[in-house]
Amino acid sequence: xxxLVDHEVRRRQITDAARRVIVRGGLDAATFxxxxxxxxxxxxxxxxxxxxxxxxxxxxxxxxxxxxxxRFTVELEGLGAExxxxxxxxxxxxxLLPLDDIRRDEAKVLAAYQAARLSGSQSVPAETLDPAAxxxxxxxxxxxxxxxxxxxxxxxTELDAELxxxxxxxxxxxxxxxxxxxxxxxxxxxxxxDRVLGSGGG
Amino acid sequence: xxxLVDHEVRRRQITDAARRVIVRGGLDAATFxxxxxxxxxxxxxxxxxxxxxxxxxxxxxxxxxxxxxxRFTVELEGLGAExxxxxxxxxxxxxLLPLDDIRRDEAKVLAAYQAARLSGSQSVPAETLDPAAxxxxxxxxxxxxxxxxxxxxxxxTELDAELxxxxxxxxxxxxxxxxxxxxxxxxxxxxxxDRVLGSGGG
DNA sequence: ACTTAAATGATATGGGCGTACCATGACGGG
DNA sequence: CCCGTCATGGTACGCCCATATCATTTAAGT
Numbered sequence: 105x106x107x108l109v110d111h112e113v114r115r116r117q118i119t120d121a122a123r124r125v126i127v128r129g130g131l132d133a134a135t136f137x138x139x140x141x142x143x144x145x146x147x148x149x150x151x152x153x154x155x156x157x158x159x160x161x162x163x164x165x166x167x168x169x170x171x172x173x174x175r176f177t178v179e180l181e182g183l184g185a186e187x188x189x190x191x192x193x194x195x196x197x198x199x200l201l202p203l204d205d206i207r208r209d210e211a212k213v214l215a216a217y218q219a220a221r222l223s224g225s226q227s228v229p230a231e232t233l234d235p236a237a238x239x240x241x242x243x244x245x246x247x248x249x250x251x252x253x254x255x256x257x258x259x260x261t262e263l264d265a266e267l268x269x270x271x272x273x274x275x276x277x278x279x280x281x282x283x284x285x286x287x288x289x290x291x292x293x294x295x296x297x298d299r300v301l302g303s304g305g306g
Numbered sequence: 307x308x309x310l311v312d313h314e315v316r317r318r319q320i321t322d323a324a325r326r327v328i329v330r331g332g333l334d335a336a337t338f339x340x341x342x343x344x345x346x347x348x349x350x351x352x353x354x355x356x357x358x359x360x361x362x363x364x365x366x367x368x369x370x371x372x373x374x375x376x377r378f379t380v381e382l383e384g385l386g387a388e389x390x391x392x393x394x395x396x397x398x399x400x401x402l403l404p405l406d407d408i409r410r411d412e413a414k415v416l417a418a419y420q421a422a423r424l425s426g427s428q429s430v431p432a433e434t435l436d437p438a439a440x441x442x443x444x445x446x447x448x449x450x451x452x453x454x455x456x457x458x459x460x461x462x463t464e465l466d467a468e469l470x471x472x473x474x475x476x477x478x479x480x481x482x483x484x485x486x487x488x489x490x491x492x493x494x495x496x497x498x499x500d501r502v503l504g505s506g507g508g
Numbered sequence: 509a510c511t512t513a514a515a516t517g518a519t520a521t522g523g524g525c526g527t528a529c530c531a532t533g534a535c536g537g538g
Numbered sequence: 539c540c541c542g543t544c545a546t547g548g549t550a551c552g553c554c555c556a557t558a559t560c561a562t563t564t565a566a567g568t
Contacts, residue, residue, distance in 0.1 A: 107515065107564045130425020132334060135555065146517055147556095157556065212424060219421030222414060222482055223332025233485055263497055266486070267473065270494065274476025280424055283435050284468070292472065295465055299501060310535085311545070337525065348547055349526095359526065 114153050118143055118160075119167040126164070127209045131216045134161065158227045161217075165228065168213045172235055175199055175207075180242065189246040193297045196242060197272050200235070201293065202279050203286045211276050236269055243268045250301050264300050271296050316355050320345050320362075321369040328366070329411045333418045336363065360429045363419075367430065370415045374437055377401055377409075382444065391448040395499045398444060399474050402437070403495065404481050405488045413478050438471055445470045452503050466502050473498050 121143035126134050136157070140147045154160035179199040183192055202208035214232065221228040244265035251257050275292060278284040284292070323345035328336050338359070342349040356362035381401040385394055404410035416434065423430040446467035453459050477494060480486040486494070 108566080109515070126425075128426055130422065130427065133425070136557090137555075148517060149515080151557075152515075215421060215424055218479075218483060219417060220332065222417055223328075223335070224330055225332065230484070233483060236480075236485055263494065266490075267494055267498060270476040270480050270486075271469070271473050272476075273479060274472040274474075277420075277475060277479065278438075278472050281420060281435060282432070283438055284472075288468075292465065292469055296469060338527090339525080350547060351545080353527075354545075 111153065114149075115163060116167070118145075118150055118153060119164045122160070122164040123168065123209065123213050126213045126216055131161070131220050134164070136160075161227065162229070164213070165217050165232070168210050168217075169231060169235070172200065172210055172214070173238075176235070176238070187246075189250045190297055190301055192246045193243060193268065193301070194294060196239065197268070197293045197297070198290065200239065200272055201276055201286075201289055203290065208280070211280055215277065215280060236273060239269045239272065240265050247300060268296065268300060313355065316351075317365065318369070320347075320352055320355060321366045324362070324366040325370065325411065325415050328415045328418055333363070333422050336366070338362075363429065364431070366415075367419050367434070370412050370419075371433060371437070374402070374412055374416070375440075378437070378440070389448075391452045392499055392503055394448045395445060395470065395503070396496060398441065399470070399495045399499070400492065402441065402474055403478055403488075403491055405492065410482070413482055417479065417482060438475060441471045441474065442467050449502060470498065470502060 118139065122134055122139045125138050125142050129138075136147050136150050139160075140150050143150070150160065154163055176196065176199050179195050183195060187195075200207075202211040217228050218232050221230070221232055240262075244261055247261050247264055247268075248258075251261060272293070275284065275289045279286055279289045320341065324336050324341045327340050327344050331340075338349050338352050341362075342352050345352070352362065356365055378398065378401050381397050385397060389397075402409075404413040419430050420434050423432070423434060442464075446463055449463050449466055449470075450460075453463060474495070477486065477491045481488055481491045
C-alpha cells in the first residue's frame, strides 16, 4: 500500500479552509479553487476527498453544525445536574450567540447556509434547523422547573421556550448584521431570561 | 424623438421579474439572462435600464425596501392618531411578518440581500437595516405611552423596543425557514406584545 | 526491489456569466 | 419626408467555475 493519509484529518483541513473562505466571502466564494488555495493544496485534492461540490458543501455544513452542537453540549453539561434555571438559560443562550470570533464565524457560516436553503436550493438539508429544535426543548425543560408543572401551564411554557429560541436566533442575526453589539445582545438576552422566568424567583 | 418609453415602468417590470427570480432561486439566480427571460425581454434591455449588475441589484433591493416601508406606513397611519398600544404593536408587527404570499416573497428577497451583506459583499448597503431601526423607534413610542414616562423607565422601554424588534425579525426568519407556521408566529407575536405591555392594562 | 494501489498534480472541456460592441427598428420634429 | 436619436436585438469576448481525464509520485506489502 502507498502513502497512507488520515482522511479525517485531510477533510478537516479542507472544511476549515472552506469555513474561512465562507466567512470572508459567503457561500458563493466557496469555490473549489478558492478553498484549495486557502488550504494550500491543489484543486484536485478537494475533489478527491469530497467528490462533488454538493457533498463538499454538505461536509462543511456538517463541520459547523457539529461544532456548535458540541459547544452547546459542553456548556450544558458544565452546568451540572440541577442548575439554576436562570443561569441555565443565560448560559445556553450565550453559547449560541456570536459573542466571540469563533462563534461569530460559525454563526456566519450557518447563516450563509440557511440563506441558501431559503433560496430553493435543495442541496442544503433542513438539518440547519436542528439546533433550534434542540434549543426549544432544552429551554422548555428549564422553564418548566421554575413554574407550576400543571397541565394548563404546559402550553405557556412551550410558547415561552419558542419565544426564547426565536429571540436568540434573532439576536444572533442582529449581532452579525451589526445592528447590535455583543454587549447589548448579552444585555437583551439577560433581560429576556428575567422576563420569562419572572424577575423575582428562579 | 423616437418611440418614447416610460423608464420607470420598464424598471418596475424588470425589478418585479428580478424579485420573482430571487424568490425562486436566491440572489445567485438573479442573472441578467434569467431576469430578462422572466420579464420577457432581451438581456440587452436589462443592461440598458440598469447598466451594471451592481446597480441592477441595488435597484431591485430598493424596490423591496420601499414596498415594505410603504406597507408599514400605511398600516401605521391606518391606526389613527392615538391607537391602543397593544393594537398598534400587533399591527406593525404583523405588517412586517411574512404572513401572506406577498410579504413572504418580500421577506425572502430581503433575507437574500441581508445574507449577501453578511458575506462581505460591499455592494449591498446597510440600508437593509433601516426598517429595523424604524421599527425600534415606533415600538418604543407606543410602549412609552403605556408606562410611567419617568426618566428611569426610559432605558427599560428602549430595551423592550429592541427586544420586540429582534423578535419580529427572528419570527420572520423562523417562518421563512419553515420552523414556525404563520399562525404560530402570530400567536407568538401576540404573546410578546402582552408580555411587553403587561397582560392587564394597555 | 518490484509491484500496486493510494494520493496528488496538471490540464482540458464545456457551460454560464457579465460586459462590450455592432446593427437596426421605431418614431417625433424639422 | 426624412433624419437623428431613443430603444431594442444579436452576438462575441474573456473569465471563472465544476468536472473529467490523463499522468505522476509515493510508500506499504511481498
